[in-house]
Amino acid sequence: MNLELSLKKALNGFSIDVKLKLDSEMLVLFGPSGAGKTLILKMISGMIRPDEGWVSIGSRKVFDSAGGIDVPIRERKVGFLFQDYALFPHMTVYENIAYGISGLKKDAIGKKVGELLNVTRLTNLEARYPHELSGGQKQRCALARTLAIEPALLLLDEPFSALDYQVREKLRADLINIHSIYPITTILVTHDLEEAFMLGRKIAVVNNGAIEQAGAREDVFYRPRTRDVARFMGVRNIFNGKVVSADGPEVIITSPDIGEIKAMRSKEALRPGQEVSFCIRPEEILVIRPDRLVDAKVQDNILEGEITSVTGKGSTQILFLKVGQGDTLLKIELPNFVLRKLGLANGRRIRVSLKRENVWVIP
Amino acid sequence: MDLFPLFLTVKVSFFATALAASIGLFLAWAMAKREFFGKNILDVLIMQPLVIPPTVLGYYLLTLFGRSSPLGAFLEDTLGVQIVFTWKGAVIASMISSMPLxxxxxxxxxxxxxxxxxxxxxxxxxxxxxxxxxxTLPLAWRGIAAGVVMAFARATGEFGATLMIAGNIPGVTQTLPIAIFDAVQSGDNLSANLLVGVITLFSFLVLYAANRFTRGRL
Structure with missing residues (x-):
């Protein structure tokens, strides 16, 4: 393991308690604002002192409250990219990048900076001052400055949040590219779901100062362990229900909102009568075409309802479908062409299928 | 005209400013960047000379450095340094007065x-x-430079505390402001006017330069 930690800290009515293990890869810390993500990074780097716990980077303990170890920030070799970059305003791009390099001769420093300028596409901007750079250039300069000290660990605190959409896309690609050139153990903090999915093979969901779920991206995304994680992962359709039977290859749940639903078995054992939540992602709901026979595969959970709203979202459309007896709304995301082909509009009644392998049960 | 008071004032102000800036920089850094016990008290103490009468400050210094105090006796008997009624006394008075600025x-x-x-x-x-x-220093130098100028300007005008600790000995401790007081007292209006002119021009130039230098950030 390249990074291992267990940390606790109480801070004006908010408390944080996290455990984390990480190999040489990129982990995305994802969670809502105020969940404690930045605080975790600051404790790892030494900028904020934890109340108790320990941190080891590589094989070296840099903090241990029990052993009285607290290695100063300057000796931790942690690269930290601040949200607003914290470039030194009185130094040029070149001087910023060269600032942390030590123990090299002048021409060796020049060679190293040149290489970093090249990787971060800043080669012609080395004589500029930070206020003469665009947001994206500042960010790349800050990244180059961080990489210059050959950090053992790279911490990126919402690196793209201050940039516009197009720049963001390009810089995400840059980051993936740079990470493949310098494969450093990296933690990236974000509250942007798309970014989390794009950059992290592993995702840890932070909520209320704790890691609520950590694992492979697909696991967290499609198999959330709690309602909150499901919500953060963009699952809008979360319902309450009661287990009717859990013996067969599938679980049958009855829900006051949408009736009886069949779902795949989850890893956890379920017993009849147990209260559970279940959810389905908006893009996994299938609209049944009225002119076709219902395929056996989609026969399971068929619901009928009336479309109450249609909203465009770029390449996809969001529909809300009123189903069941109450006012339950099902959120459905469909590609534009499907919407056009089926002529879906407000007020139309349609049938949809929640395929059971896409219905996920949260105990 | 005797230019000694002008030279003495420049000399005293130079040393007072140098001391106030070096000690003051450390104090300013500690108060800006560190948390420690008694920080507020220290702040109040440093700012005191802005509000207490200069004569009171001078009285404190006279008591502290006088021969009857342990510090004064130690300085004089062991190190052979006399503070009271010397230009060094004037430096200390000016330094303390200009420290808050x-x-x-x-x-x-x-x-x-x-x-x-x-x-x-x-x-x-x-x-x-x-x-x-x-x-920190390269990014904060404008404010520090402004502080140096203000301290120097304050040191050149120091009167009350200087009179208390250094006295009014012509040719020894008589600074410009004290010489003006002396001239007015003895009815020598010509000298008084000249000296007033000199110090007014000097103060004006210092503040004008400081404003140009720090682009109105004082």
């Missing part, structure tokens, strides 16, 4: 250099002294 802007400009920038330097492997030298 240096510390206030210096502290504010040191505080304006964000912790994030300093942390960025620490993360890049720098010691506290390196952080101060390469990040």
């Amino acid at each position: 240096f510390v206030k802007p210096a502290r504010a400009s040191l505080e304006s250099v964000g912790k994030e920038l300093e942390d960025a330097a620490r993360l890049l492997g720098k010691t506290e002294f390196q952080v101060f030298k390469t990040i």
Whole structure:
């Protein structure tokens, strides 16, 4: 393991308690604002002192409250990219990048900076001052400055949040590219779901100062362990229900909102009568075409309802479908062409299928 | 005309400002960047000369450095240094009086250099002294320079405390403001007018230069 930690800290009515293990890869810390993500990074780097716990980077303990170890920030070799970059305003791009390099001769420093300028596409901007750079250039300069000290660990605190959409896309690609050139153990903090999915093979969901779920991206995304994680992962359709039977290859749940639903078995054992939540992602709901026979595969959970709203979202459309007896709304995301082909509009009644392998049960 | 008071004032102000700036820079840094016990009390103490009467300050200094105090006796008997009724006394009086005028802007400009920038330097492997030298100081120098100018201007005008501790000995401790007082007292209006003209012009030039220098950031 390249990074291992267990940390606790109480801070004006908010408390944080996290455990984390990480190999040489990129982990995305994802969670809502105020969940404690930045605080975790600051404790790892030494900028904020934890109340108790320990941190080891590589094989070296840099903090241990029990052993009285607290290695100063300057000796931790942690690269930290601040949200607003914290470039030194009185130094040029070149001087910023060269600032942390030590123990090299002048021409060796020049060679190293040149290489970093090249990787971060800043080669012609080395004589500029930070206020003469665009947001994206500042960010790349800050990244180059961080990489210059050959950090053992790279911490990126919402690196793209201050940039516009197009720049963001390009810089995400840059980051993936740079990470493949310098494969450093990296933690990236974000509250942007798309970014989390794009950059992290592993995702840890932070909520209320704790890691609520950590694992492979697909696991967290499609198999959330709690309602909150499901919500953060963009699952809008979360319902309450009661287990009717859990013996067969599938679980049958009855829900006051949408009736009886069949779902795949989850890893956890379920017993009849147990209260559970279940959810389905908006893009996994299938609209049944009225002119076709219902395929056996989609026969399971068929619901009928009336479309109450249609909203465009770029390449996809969001529909809300009123189903069941109450006012339950099902959120459905469909590609534009499907919407056009089926002529879906407000007020139309349609049938949809929640395929059971896409219905996920949260105990 | 006797120009001694002018030379003495420049000499005293120079040393007083140099001392106030070096001690004051450390105090300003500690108060801007560190948390410690008694920080508020220290702040109040440094700012005192702005509000207490200069004669009171002078009385304190006279008591502290006089021969009857342990410190005064030690300085005089062991080190052979006499403070009271010498130009060194005038330096100390001016230094204490001008300290708050240096510390206030210096502290504010040191505080304006964000912790994030300093942390960025620490993360890049720098010691506290390196952080101060390469990040904090270069970014805060305008406020510090303003403080130096203000302290110098204050030191040249120091009267009450200087009179108390250094006295009014012509040719020894008679600074410009004291010489003006003396001239007016003895009805020598010509000297008084000349000296007043000199010090007015001098103060005007100092503040004008300071404003140009710091672009109105005082």
